[in-house]
Amino acid sequence: MEQFGQVIETTNDTATVNLQRHLTCESCGKCGILSGSGRRDLTVEALNPIQAKKGQRVILETDDRQILFISFMLYLVPVAALLAGIYLGLAAAGRFNPTMNHELFAVLTGLAMMSVIFMLIRLWDNRVKNNPKYKLVITGLIEVTELCGDQSSD
Numbered sequence: 001m002e003q004f005g006q007v008i009e010t011t012n013d014t015a016t017v018n019l020q021r022h023l024t025c026e027s028c029g030k031c032g033i034l035s036g037s038g039r040r041d042l043t044v045e046a047l048n049p050i051q052a053k054k055g056q057r058v059i060l061e062t063d064d065r066q067i068l069f070i071s072f073m074l075y076l077v078p079v080a081a082l083l084a085g086i087y088l089g090l091a092a093a094g095r096f097n098p099t100m101n102h103e104l105f106a107v108l109t110g111l112a113m114m115s116v117i118f119m120l121i122r123l124w125d126n127r128v129k130n131n132p133k134y135k136l137v138i139t140g141l142i143e144v145t146e147l148c149g150d151q152s153s154d
Helices: 064-096 102-128
Strands: 002-011 014-020 041-047 057-061 136-141
Touching: 014 057, 014 136, 064 102
Parallel strands: 041 136
Antiparallel strands: 002 014, 002 057, 014 041, 057 136
């Protein structure tokens, strides 16, 4: 996946990059609302093998498979744990105490299992946080010579 941003700080082999969610002409005003304060930016740390300097606009890339894997881990695994916990909670509630509120026990069991999964994901995140396999990589520079919007030179 390819993204674009501007380097705001460099250290050794990494750079802090401000990614723009709206990638067309930053401040020319031709885009109306999209170029105004409604745009939210994201700051990330990226590997900098090309030694981009502060202020340069850059192209960043990451492996699509890694994005899919991380999305799966962050979204689907916790939901699966919640549903499995609810199912197991319903099954266990009847065996342990037939007079208890089965639904409440099932929901609490599901939430407990989901919480455990979130803690495990947090531990995994701390372990792989500095792994280059999961970081964005600056792969090129962007030349800022293009005209904004549909301006024509007279």
